[in-house]
Amino acid sequence: MLGASTWNADRAQEIVDEHLSLEAPMLPILHALQEEFGYVAPEAAPLLAQALNLSRAEVHGVISFYHDFRHEPAGRHVLKLCRGEACQSMGSEELAEDLFTKLGLDWNRTTRDGELTVEPVYCLGLCASSPAALIDGEPIARLDATTLGEAVDEARGL
Ligand code: FES
Secondary structure, eight states: OOOOOOOOHHHHHHHHHHHTTSSSOHHHHHHHHHHHHSSOOTTHHHHHHHHHTOOHHHHHHHHHHOTTOOSSOOOSEEEEEEOSHHHHHTTHHHHHHHHHHHHTOOTTEEOTTSOEEEEEESOOSOGGGOSOEEETTEEEOSOOHHHHHHHHHHHTTO
16 A cells, blocks of 8 residues: 655645755655655646746656656555566566456556556566566566456455
């Protein structure tokens, strides 16, 4: 289960202020915001733009560029399914399609009950054991439709 809290403008400002002395504070701030709230809310862009003397478009560009940053709160459990080359060659795209059909989901979406979010990653360093994924930060590897389904059900307490 992930730690996350509701977006709070005062706390977000504190986080920004805590990182301003760094040489390149943008990414550390974004990571810290996501760590605190579980996602980077749209309100972060004007906050960072003002603090770093950048345009909102520049900040938004950085937030959008990195797949790591969520734009909305995640579900209680997060499956990061690898779409890297080795995993694709071992069927990760088909695994994802099966899972999405079963759960009525797509990439970066959360099940209606708020239990599971599925996000892409692009190599977990587990290529020799592909297809691979992380579920709530725990690696799972050599997946097939059955083992992936079981891991997801277990995380969701089914
Ligand atoms: S490509 Fe999936 S773990 Fe490396």
